[in-house]
Amino acid sequence: MSYQQQQQQHFHMPSGSTSGRSRMSDFGRTHVVRPRGKHQVTIVWLHGMGDNGASWTQVLDALPLPNIKWICPTAPVRPVGMLGGFRCTAWFDVGEMSEDTVEDMEGLDSSAAHIANLLSSEPADVKVGIGGFSMGGATALYSATCAVLGRYGNGNIPYNINLKAVVSLSGWLPTGISRSLSNRVQSSQEAARRAAYLPILITHGTSYDGYNFAFQL
Template sequence: MCGNAMSSQIDPVTVSASGKHTATVIFLHGLGDTGHGWSYALSEIRQPHIKYICPTAPKMPVTLNEGYEMTSWFDLYTLNIGGREDEAGIKKAAALVQGMVEEEEKGGIPSNRIVLGGFSQGGALALYAAFTLEKPLAGMVALSSWLPLHESFPDAMKVNNESPILQCHGDMDPVVPYKFGQMTKSVLSKMCSNYTFNTYPGMMHSSSAKEMQDVKEFLDKVLPAV
């Protein structure tokens, strides 16, 4: 299945470093989206030493959307708290993302110069992949997101409980409700020593200029030029 996911995945959109490449951001889009939109958003806040990789998920039938086929990192059965989760799919997708970290390492970028991030379903996968990775990361970014398979933590946690985390959520989000973000905060703030949660009043299931500025400041801090 991992191989199928890899083969059906569209080549990632990459915003190359404009200077000497010393750090990488891997950013995962939300359900039904592609890497293109986020590659544009990240290019607006880019730093010359950072490469930004925005992969596109494979297409699959999504139970939440009545089996309609769309780009999705894993199946979604429900957005209800405590609802059934696609554990096998989440773990397979996490292995795919962890493989991208390894590819960057082969290219000379150590894991502690790599940030995993994402929006909505992509942010959920980024958190799970980071926490189950056995290598230290520079940090994590989760926008309008949640922690999947949360009951498996902290037991499933490997080494990234001390890596900086920026979680952002709009308090008017109708898709991934703000209370999901708050519940994730209650788990992560106990589990992780370097954690920030930002609330954006009036923001729905989207991003904003203020949020992207906060992401830029976070990336500048955890991936400084060397």
């Protein structure tokens, strides 16, 4: 079974489903910023909640990084619990930010699989990474945990993308993941090795108050 077929089997929902969690086919338009120099790196850049991929293209194109290809997908439109069920673009559903939050693993896995699929066709000699802002940063960090553990959160299929870098701007590691991540990494020598060799940059602006600082790391 091909990589894409595995994703379709495990992450697509039945066409008649009324759940707010979206199928991979519900992802919006993907925008690409081509490298101006030799193509050496591809980064999938993820927007924040309520935004879209197009809004980041001008900023990314202006960066003095001529060897990077930027892929800017758009999240599905879904009801978001912390907004009282208001529908907007979101990589996954998120409710109250607390230690007892139950994560939307289906949404996280679906988005991580969509991102992985975007990177799966990149040339073998091109390094790949994931970055994002706010909820996009959270999704990037979740993808990092999949890369380190070698599997998606549902544990059914492997995560096959060899990430070389992850960036989170004003994001957070979903609390349901952070509670168990340390033990899962420490119990696997291979996961510990991957974690040691995956560079991750986490930053947070002092003027951004989208999420409580307690949940940023």
